[in-house]
Amino acid sequence: MNTGLRITTFAAALAATFGAAYGVGQGVGPVVADSPPKHADEHTPPAPEPEKGQGHAGHGTPPAGGLQISEGGYTLDLETPRVTAGERADLRFTVRDAGGRALTAYQREHDKELHLIVASRDLVTYRHLHPTRAADGTWSTPLDLPRAGGYRVFADFTPAKTGAENLTLGADLAASGPYEARRLPPASTTARVDGYEVKLSGALRPGEANELELKVSRHGEPVTDLQPYLGAYGHLVALRSGDLAYLHVHPNGEPGDGTTRPGPDISFTATAPSSGAYRLFLDFKHDGEVRTAAFTVRAGEAAAGPDTPEGHAEDGHGH
Structure with a gap:
């Protein structure tokens, strides 16, 4: 396996509730705790200026990208604008090519055709999901977000064609319900x-x-x-x-x-x-x-300092 790094830059939070699909592959990946940190002394810094481009890099500064919902001739098509916090929903999406056709052929990377990450804007809630793909190219996966607020959804994949590069496309998702802002958990080793x-x-x-x-x-x-x-x-x-x-x-x-x-x-x-x-x-x-x-x-800072343990899994279900 090659040591690799793929970087994608994202914007804020909007949209996607989704109905069911059937297909190839299955699974819901790990779930991270979203309980509020007890030590909230770390403030979220201003967003850095986005950089153009994306892809693999092992040395030097990798190019950043992914603010776009479309890149490299492909678009992440989310089908509904929002989910409801605390309620299970089926997240549905399609990757479309420049002609609007659904992508149905992917390279398998790390045992999957596509990796889906959902993270809250405050980085307290995190989901690594493995959706299923129907024959028509529609992907779906169960999703239950515990808190209202803005989330980012991004799909990590490589089209199955000669010379195709890995892409991570990002889109915004909103979870409706009573909202409570959280601070970034404190630094810990x-x-x-x-x-x-x-x-x-x-x-x-x-x-x-x-x-x-x-x-x-x-x-x-x-x-x-x-x-x-x-x-x-x-x-x-x-x-x-x-x-x-x-x-x-x-x-x-x-x-x-x-x-x-x-x-x-x-x-x-x-x-x-x-x-x-x-x-x-x-x-x-x-x-x-x-x-x-x-x-x-x-x-830029060594991974050393106050040993404040954090980061337990939420409930272990769905792995």
């Missing part, structure tokens, strides 16, 4: 979820590729038998606070390559597009269940 502890070391640096290492333990003992999830022992997504720039980071090594061990350490190489606060979401699988550990970090 430790996250705890369901009896597991994940410690982060390394630094996220603007314009510079750098290693991030996450060490997983359970009840004080190192976990050395992590299970593959999406073709790796860990799956890391980083979102920039303010504009929700999206960094999809792949691990260094893969199961079965002869050198990568199944824990306790999971290593990634990442490049931040700018300084500022980021939210990191690590998905890992153990004992047959996927869990998510969440961290707040600041690009």
Whole structure:
């Protein structure tokens, strides 16, 4: 597996409630806690200026993009404007080409044709979903958002045609209901979820590729038998606070390559597009269940400092 980084920059929150579809592949990925942080001393910084372009990069400053709902000749078509907070809905969307035709052929990447992320604007609620695709190209997945407010939906995929590049298209989603603003959780190098502890070391640096290492333990003992999830022992997504720039980071090594061990350490190489606060979401699988550990970090600052644990999974359902 190549170490990779895909970045997509996003805007604010609008629209999508969705009805059902049937099709190929299934699954709902990890769920992160949305309970309000007890320490709210971290303010969301102003959104950085968006940069044009997008794609993979391993060194230097990766190009940022994804404010567009359309890019590279493809459009993310959301079918309804909103969902209701606290109520289960079927999220439906279609990826369309420049001629308006539904895309029905995708390259499989990390065991899936398309990866769907839903995150709240305050980066407290996070969903990694695996929708199903009907024969007509319509994707659908169950979605239950706990709080009212603005969310960002983004689809990460590569069309199945020669020379096609990976794209992450973004669109806004609104969850209706009583709204309560939340602050970004405070910076921390430790996250705890369901009896597991994940410690982060390394630094996220603007314009510079750098290693991030996450060490997983359970009840004080190192976990050395992590299970593959999406073709790796860990799956890391980083979102920039303010504009929700999206960094999809792949691990260094893969199961079965002869050198990568199944824990306790999971290593990634990442490049931040700018300084500022980021939210990191690590998905890992153990004992047959996927869990998510969440961290707040600041690009340009070493991953060290106050050890305030946070980032437990919401309820573990749907993995």
